[in-house]
Amino acid sequence: xxxxxxxxxxxxxxxxxxxxxxxxLQAYLPIAVVAALDAVTGGVRAWLRKEFNDKQFVISFVSxxxxxxxxxxxxxxxxxxxxLSTGVVVVLGMRIFANVAAIRQTLFKA
Amino acid sequence: xxxxxxxxxxxxxxxxxxxxxxxxxxxDQSPTEDSAEPRAGTDDPRADEPRDxxxxxxxxxxxxxxxxxxxxxxxxxxxxxxxxxxxxxxxxAVQVNxxxxxxxxxxxxxxxxxxxxxxxxxxxxxxxxxxxxxxxQRQQISSTExxxxxxxxxxxxxxxxxxxxxxxLPAEGPGLSVVFSGGKDGVGASVLLDAVEELRGAxxxxxxxxxxxxxxxxxxxxxxxxxGSGRAVLVDGNRLSAPLTLSxxxxxxxxxxxxxxxxxxxxxxxxxxxxxxxxxxSVVQVSVTRSAPAARYARPVS
Numbered sequence: 159x160x161x162x163x164x165x166x167x168x169x170x171x172x173x174x175x176x177x178x179x180x181x182x183l184q185a186y187l188p189i190a191v192v193a194a195l196d197a198v199t200g201g202v203r204a205w206l207r208k209e210f211n212d213k214q215f216v217i218s219f220v221s222x223x224x225x226x227x228x229x230x231x232x233x234x235x236x237x238x239x240x241x242l243s244t245g246v247v248v249v250l251g252m253r254i255f256a257n258v259a260a261i262r263q264t265l266f267k268a
Numbered sequence: 269x270x271x272x273x274x275x276x277x278x279x280x281x282x283x284x285x286x287x288x289x290x291x292x293x294x295x296d297q298s299p300t301e302d303s304a305e306p307r308a309g310t311d312d313p314r315a316d317e318p319r320d321x322x323x324x325x326x327x328x329x330x331x332x333x334x335x336x337x338x339x340x341x342x343x344x345x346x347x348x349x350x351x352x353x354x355x356x357x358x359x360x361a362v363q364v365n366x367x368x369x370x371x372x373x374x375x376x377x378x379x380x381x382x383x384x385x386x387x388x389x390x391x392x393x394x395x396x397x398x399x400x401x402x403x404x405q406r407q408q409i410s411s412t413e414x415x416x417x418x419x420x421x422x423x424x425x426x427x428x429x430x431x432x433x434x435x436x437l438p439a440e441g442p443g444l445s446v447v448f449s450g451g452k453d454g455v456g457a458s459v460l461l462d463a464v465e466e467l468r469g470a471x472x473x474x475x476x477x478x479x480x481x482x483x484x485x486x487x488x489x490x491x492x493x494x495x496g497s498g499r500a501v502l503v504d505g506n507r508l509s510a511p512l513t514l515s516x517x518x519x520x521x522x523x524x525x526x527x528x529x530x531x532x533x534x535x536x537x538x539x540x541x542x543x544x545x546x547x548x549x550s551v552v553q554v555s556v557t558r559s560a561p562a563a564r565y566a567r568p569v570s
Contacts, residue, residue, distance in 0.1 A: 185377060216348055
């Protein structure tokens with residue numbers, strides 16, 4: 159519940175303030191968002207199965223974001239930034255899909 | 269992992285309520301959960317997905333109805349999670365916002381920018397080619413138009429010139445008016461012809477001859493002068509009697525000089541007892557016209 163409210167608050171604040179993304183961060187922000195979405199869907203899935211662990215959620219959230227950003231950074235340094243970030247998005251997207259499928263199975267038993 | 273954990277879960281829940289009635293779902297359970305859950309955690313869904321599903325189906329049957337809304341967390345973790353998720357929402361909104369705006373270019377990667385630049389460059393080139401071709405087309409059209417107008421003007425001018433030359437158009441301009449009053453022989457055709465030749469040589473452009481009777485005749489290239497009976501001259505079949513008035517358009521002084529040279533027309537007529545008076549009015553009218561004969565045999569070569 160808190161998480162849902164926090165999400166809404168974050169979105170509202172983000173839209174209300176309309177901050178500009180620093181140029182240096184603009185390549186990382188979308189990847190970080192996708193990574194965080196993966197962590198959050200994983201957390202919801204665990205929550206629904208009563209497997210949720212706050213510490214693990216926090217750590218996976220942060221590490222997901224950091225690793226994703228690191229990969230993009232590394233890709234940029236290696237000159238394959240576009241391809242690597244595409245790869246990261248694909249992998250994270252698959253994970254999000256898997257998580258959502260698990261959530262769906264838990265909630266609707268289908 | 270899941271089958272390892274779910275019996276555990278199923279075991280703790282019923283066990284907790286009888287043993288510790290005051291704290292059914294409290295953080296003091298978390299040590300056991302902590303140790304069990306990381307292995308079945310959120311981090312590797314792909315690895316345990318098939319087994320998870322199978323275990324989930326099996327476990328749900330044994331478990332009491334899912335009561336996820338009663339799941340409680342320590343306040344600090346909840347706050348932390350809240351902050352993280354809020355951060356996610358914030359970043360999401362910011363990203364969506366910045367993607368909406370034009371600033372997307374500012375953070376684009378170098379290769380993307382290069383690609384975009386390439387695309388724009390080639391597009392610009394295409395458009396420039398189009399501009400050039402359209403420009404040349406326009407130029408062509410306007411030059412054609414201009415050329416047509418020019419040609420039309422020239423043709424008109426030429427038609428005017430030819431009309432004056434052929435005697436189909438009336439003309440006026442500076443020139444001379446020469447009156448021949450015959451002596452006892454009158455004015456012969458040869459004198460008139462000499463005068464006409466002399467005037468042509470001096471640059472006469474249009475001529476007509478008028479007798480005191482018989483009207484006026486335009487003098488053109490094919491005009492014939494024949495001595496007629498009774499001191500008259502037949503000009504193109506028109507019988508003109510003296511005195512004859514020759515109206516000439518051209519450079520007056522030159523023509524006057526040409527007529528007055530010793531042994532010239534004026535001299536000849538005077539020796540024959542006639543009189544010639546040359547006037548130079550400001551405007552000479554050559555008003556008589558004749559129709560140009562259509563060429564029956566000659567065709568232009570082009």
